[in-house]
Each structure stands twice: as C-alpha cells, then as structure tokens.
Amino acid sequence: MTRKKVKLAFIVNDSARKATFKKRKKGLMKKVSELSTLCGIDACAIVYSPYDPQPEVWPSPMGVQRVLAKFRRMPELEQSKKMVLTKNAQSQTQVAAPAVTDAVSKIEDKGQGSHSGQGFDINMDLMQKQNWFMNLMNNGGGGNETMPFGDVNQQNGFWPNPFFH
Amino acid sequence: MTRKKVKLAFIVNDSARKATFKKRKKGLMKKVSELSTLCGIDACAIVYSPYDPQPEVWPSPMGVQRVLAKFRRMPELEQSKKMVLTKNAQSQTQVAAPAVTDAVSKIEDKGQGSHSGQGFDINMDLMQKQNWFMNLMNNGGGGNETMPFGDVNQQNGFWPNPFFH
DNA sequence: AGGACTATCATTAGCAC
DNA sequence: AGTGCTAATGATAGTCC
Numbered sequence: 001m002t003r004k005k006v007k008l009a010f011i012v013n014d015s016a017r018k019a020t021f022k023k024r025k026k027g028l029m030k031k032v033s034e035l036s037t038l039c040g041i042d043a044c045a046i047v048y049s050p051y052d053p054q055p056e057v058w059p060s061p062m063g064v065q066r067v068l069a070k071f072r073r074m075p076e077l078e079q080s081k082k083m084v085l086t087k088n089a090q091s092q093t094q095v096a097a098p099a100v101t102d103a104v105s106k107i108e109d110k111g112q113g114s115h116s117g118q119g120f121d122i123n124m125d126l127m128q129k130q131n132w133f134m135n136l137m138n139n140g141g142g143g144n145e146t147m148p149f150g151d152v153n154q155q156n157g158f159w160p161n162p163f164f165h
Numbered sequence: 166m167t168r169k170k171v172k173l174a175f176i177v178n179d180s181a182r183k184a185t186f187k188k189r190k191k192g193l194m195k196k197v198s199e200l201s202t203l204c205g206i207d208a209c210a211i212v213y214s215p216y217d218p219q220p221e222v223w224p225s226p227m228g229v230q231r232v233l234a235k236f237r238r239m240p241e242l243e244q245s246k247k248m249v250l251t252k253n254a255q256s257q258t259q260v261a262a263p264a265v266t267d268a269v270s271k272i273e274d275k276g277q278g279s280h281s282g283q284g285f286d287i288n289m290d291l292m293q294k295q296n297w298f299m300n301l302m303n304n305g306g307g308g309n310e311t312m313p314f315g316d317v318n319q320q321n322g323f324w325p326n327p328f329f330h
Numbered sequence: 331a332g333g334a335c336t337a338t339c340a341t342t343a344g345c346a347c
Numbered sequence: 348a349g350t351g352c353t354a355a356t357g358a359t360a361g362t363c364c
Contacts, residue, residue, distance in 0.1 A: 010205050015331080020360075021204040022332095027358055028200055031193045032210065039186040040175050042213040045197065046232050049206045055236060067211050068233050071220060180348080181343085187349095188342060195341095196358095334364085341357065347350085 018051060025049070025056060032058045042067055183216060190214070190221060197223045207232060 011017035025047055032045045036059070044067040045058045057064045176182035190212055197210045201224070209232040210223045222229045 008199060008202050011203050016360085017204050019332090021200070021206065023359055024196070024200045024203070028193075028196045030358090031189070031196055034173060035186070035189045035193055035212070037173050038176050038189070039182050039214065041186065041215070043211060045208065045210045046236055047200070047206065047208040048232070048235070049204065057236075064236065067213070068237070070213065071211055071222075071229065071233070184349090185343075192341060332364105335362085336359100337361090339357105339359080341355100342353100343355085345352085345354105347352105 021049060021051065029056070029058050042070075044068070186214060186216065194221070194223045207235075209233070 011020055028045065028047070032043055035041065036043050043058075044064045046064060047056045049056075176185055193210065193212070197208055200206065201208050208223075209229045211229060212221045214221075
C-alpha cells in the first residue's frame, strides 16, 4: 500500500525549510550530475534562494551559459508553438513541450501508480502556483530585478496565471 | 558498511541508457519541482537529449527564460571572478580568485540580497568532470556551439568544492 | 546554528511481459 | 520497442549533539 506521502507544500518553519533546502539542493545537483553522466546528455540547473547571494548552478556558470545559448537559439515562436495544452481531471492547466507530450499522456492514462500529482515535466498544480508566488516574493523583496511575470504573461497569453487556478 | 555503489559512468548499452534516461529525467524534474514547492524558491532545469527534439525544461520555457534572464544579468566576468575555489581531498588543485572580493561587493551592491559571504555554489567532483566531457562529445556532434570547456579549464584550471554548507 | 546518524520513505535497475 | 512490478539502493526528515 501507499505509504505516507510527503506533504508537498511550502515549509512554514524557517529553520526546517532552510535545512530541507540545503539537503535537497545538494540531492538535486547530484541527480543532475548523475543523469548527465549516466546518459551522456547535456543539462543544467539553476537554483536561486534567499540563502545564497548567488544562484547555485550546475554544472558551472559557463556550462549553464552554453546550455542557455542553445535554449535561446530556439526562436520564441517555436518555443510557444511547440507547446501543447492539456487538461486533467482537476481542470488544472498543463503545458508540455511536444517532445514529451506522449510520455505525459501515457503516464496520465496509466494512472502512474502511486506517483500521481506532480508527475512528469511541466505540471503546475496549486502548490506550484503558491510556490511561484513565493518566488515572486523572494525576487521582489531585495532586488532591482524587473518583474518578469508581467512580461512573461503578456508575451504569450496561454501560460497559466500563477495567481489564479 | 557502504553497500555496493551504483556505478556512475556512461551507460554503454543503448536501450538501457535510454530507459534509465527516461526514468531519471522524470525523477529529476520531480525533484526540482519539490524543491521549489517545499522551499518557495526559484529554480529551473533544462535537459537536452538525443531522444527529444526539444529540451525538456522545468518549470516551463518561459519560467526558464525568466530565471535565465536573471542569471544572464550577471556579467560573465563577474560570474567567473565570483567563483570561490576550494580544494577537496581528491583534487589537489586550488586556485585563488583574485578579484573575488571586488566582484562580490559589486553584486551585493546591486541589492541582490542581504546575505553575504558566499560565492557561487558549484558542485563539481570527479564524476562531473568526466560528465562534462561526455557533454562535450554530445554537443560536438551536431552543434556549432562554442567550446567553453577548454576556456573554462584554461581560464581557471580549478574545480570547486564539492562540499558546501 | 550546523554536522552526523538513522529509520523511513522514494527512486530506480533489472526483469517479465 | 514501452509498461508494470519489486527488490535493492538512494534520499532525507527528524533527532541528537
């Protein structure tokens, strides 16, 4: 039977959140590293946090730049066009790149055993939205960053608004 | 005692590699998602592979763009200079970053946050070096990317501390 | 607060289909 | 090839120092 599932929600307690962040960030970076090593593929990860003045990146700032250059080379139109909207039973909006759409469908169709919910690549559920909001708070708090949300949302109307379901 | 450790090396068998890739990519995306949700932080991941025409990203192409914009806002020079180098037990390489203090100040002055002291958190161990090489092989095949690998090595000749606190 | 430990839960490699 | 299962390894939340 399914054992107790970890509660996927923002950890309110500050010290507990920080402790978890540290552990999981480390674990995440290891996972990226392993995926890349085992499968010989190109990947990068960037993690911002209030705990570090600079983002933690994998594999390196330049490695990230390289992957990003590749990513940005995709015309924005393509990025949009290649995306597919799907709906699940809870009426949550999902956006998936076409390359993985089939996989997503399969997983959803099969029910994916006990690992439902977050599932495959891009799946924004309520907690995620809350989380986006947290991110915004984080970013808006100290920085002189532009507010990317407005831009992003206006740029293409279909990305779900993080503040509403 | 430590049990048998998973061999962290490129999986030679094609089908086994693809199967592992699929599983681990899914697991990785879930991890990113969870980290972000649990800790309310901003993160993104990009995974290229020969199996998908488009990279798989988290949280979304535009979410990635946003994080990238933030990342790219850091001038490259500072990205390099800001790296703090440490030595670990295996690698005896240690390189001091000359202008670190200066660069740190600049960035902190930009209002990036009140937490000071840390440089880039970069995890890179021996496996990752190997892994970089694999990536290079991968990219060299199809792309016309610049080769940052050599640059990075020549420029710094260091590999940062795999342990961070 | 920051390790270190460890019981418990999560991921996944290997297999059968 | 892809899917489901499960033993085995891996990650980590909670705890103690």
